[in-house]
Amino acid sequence: MEQTTDQKLSIAGKTLNSRLLIGTSLYPNQQVMMDALAASGAEIVTVAVRRVSLDGGGESVFDLLKGKYHFLPNTAGCFTASDAVFTAELAREALETNWIKLEVIGDDETLFPDVEQLLLASEELVKKDFVVLAYCNDDPISCKKLEDLGCAAVMPLGAPIGSGMGIRNPYNLQIIREQCSVPLIVDAGVGTASDAAQAMEIGMDGILLNSAVAGARDPVRMAKAMRLGIESGRLAFEAGRIPRKLYASSSTSLNGMIDL
Amino acid sequence: MSFMSKKINLNGRMIYFPGVYLSDLLTSQGLDMDLGGVAVVVNSTIVSRSKWKKIKINAGDKIEIVHIVRGG
Numbered sequence: 522m523e524q525t526t527d528q529k530l531s532i533a534g535k536t537l538n539s540r541l542l543i544g545t546s547l548y549p550n551q552q553v554m555m556d557a558l559a560a561s562g563a564e565i566v567t568v569a570v571r572r573v574s575l576d577g578g579g580e581s582v583f584d585l586l587k588g589k590y591h592f593l594p595n596t597a598g599c600f601t602a603s604d605a606v607f608t609a610e611l612a613r614e615a616l617e618t619n620w621i622k623l624e625v626i627g628d629d630e631t632l633f634p635d636v637e638q639l640l641l642a643s644e645e646l647v648k649k650d651f652v653v654l655a656y657c658n659d660d661p662i663s664c665k666k667l668e669d670l671g672c673a674a675v676m677p678l679g680a681p682i683g684s685g686m687g688i689r690n691p692y693n694l695q696i697i698r699e700q701c702s703v704p705l706i707v708d709a710g711v712g713t714a715s716d717a718a719q720a721m722e723i724g725m726d727g728i729l730l731n732s733a734v735a736g737a738r739d740p741v742r743m744a745k746a747m748r749l750g751i752e753s754g755r756l757a758f759e760a761g762r763i764p765r766k767l768y769a770s771s772s773t774s775l776n777g778m779i780d781l
Numbered sequence: 782m783s784f785m786s787k788k789i790n791l792n793g794r795m796i797y798f799p800g801v802y803l804s805d806l807l808t809s810q811g812l813d814m815d816l817g818g819v820a821v822v823v824n825s826t827i828v829s830r831s832k833w834k835k836i837k838i839n840a841g842d843k844i845e846i847v848h849i850v851r852g853g
Contacts, residue, residue: 544853554851569852572792572845573819577811583818583849595852611847614827615820682853731853 528759530726532704533620533652533673539563540721540751542593542706543744544731545582553740558590561734561744566590567622569597570611583616593654595622602641609646620652622676622708622729632682632709636663640670647671656708659693661700668703675703676729679720680710683732687716691723698724714743714750721754722762787840803828803836803844810846818849 530537543563548554558566568582586592594612599605602625609621625642627635634657646653647670654674655667667675677697680686687710688694698705707720708729717728728751737743786797791806798806803821804814812819814833821828822845828836838844 545851546853547851567852568849570820570847571850573810573812573848575792575794575796575810581816581818581848582851583816587817592849594849597852610827611820611822612849614829615818615847615849 530704532654537564537727539565539748540727540755541717541748542567542727542729543734544729545586546731547735548740549735551580551585554735555585557734557740557744558586559744560741560748562748564591565593567593567595567729567731568616569595570608570615591620592616592618593620593622594618596624596642598626599624600626600635600638602638602645605638605642606645606649609642609651610649613651619650620654620673621646622654622656623672624656633678634658636660639663640666643667643670643672654706659690659697661693661696664697664705665700668701672703674706674726675701676706676708678709679707679716680712682709684710685712685733685736686710687712688719688723691719694720694723694725711747714746717747717750718754718757721751722757724758727751787838787842789838789840790843792845798838801837802834803832803838804834806838806844807833807846812846816848820847821845822847 530540539562541561541563542565543561544567566586594616596605596608599608605625613619623642625635625638627633643653643655653672654676655672656676657663657667659677664675664677679688704726706727706729707725711717711728711730711733734740734743786799789798800806824843
């Protein structure tokens with residue numbers, strides 16, 4: 522895919538051609554998923570680790586996606602640091618990657634992170650040489666702590682997972698951007714392309730999403746819309762927006778006006 | 782159930798396993814040994830792929846076979 526922005530996203534020394542990381546859940550069917558992933562331009566796809574069904578059947582997500590995308594396994598469903606660390610180790614064994622999307626959930630209903638457990642898990646995984654991409658609150662203090670612990674990317678939520686509520690606190694994201702130098706990826710909450718663009722305009726380095734594409738009426742078109750929204754927002758960030766002013770300032774000069 | 786079968790817990794289910802090695806167990810479940818995206822836990826310890834043919838299964842073992850699935 523042609524990259525229209527000047528600078529590329531680099532995480533843990535790996536340079537990426539796309540600033541979109543995309544999930545593989547919830548698509549209406551396998552073909553739509555494959556088409557949507559292709560349309561998104563993403564190079565990194567998230568996956569999970571679960572028990573093999575003893576009753577047979579089921580697809581091999583590994584065979585389907587290997588060689589086409591880089592796997593980013595998650596620790597979804599983990600409520601404690603120890604569960605998340607063990608799941609990360611399972612993922613590393615299964616996929617031979619030390620990259621992990623670290624989620625440590627505090628509550629079933631909101632799926633907000635448990636920051637205490639998240640910090641513990643991050644510290645331990647970094648020690649174990651994992652490349653940790655940490656899903657966290659849009660809280661500047663915890664984001665900074667995750668950076669200081671050595672996370673390769675910090676991923677504040679825009680809104681609750683799967684909510685499609687967009688960027689609920691753009692001002693916090695702006696503070697996080699000013700205080701962190703590690704790559705920042707908005708993970709969760711993006712509902713449509715303008716949400717992605719808004720996050721990129723604030724200076725986020727990338728977007729991780731799933732439901733907004735998989736649950737769209739036309740996931741393939743929404744995947745393309747997200748790709749364009751992210752590119753557009755990034756370009757606008759790099760270009761630098763004009764300052765906001767309360768009153769108008771004419772863009773057309775009054776010089777040379779005829780006498781009316 | 783064969784005479785030599787061992788009762789084990791596989792992915793939360795009690796089964797009788799007549800084989801010897803972990804690799805036999807995987808084969809018995811229809812899992813190709815070269816299958817990617819799979820990891821195995823025996824009694825809370827992750828067993829790396831290179832040891833699948835060496836680890837013996839004992840009665841009472843708790844085994845988890847996991848693989849990569851769709852996720853967000």
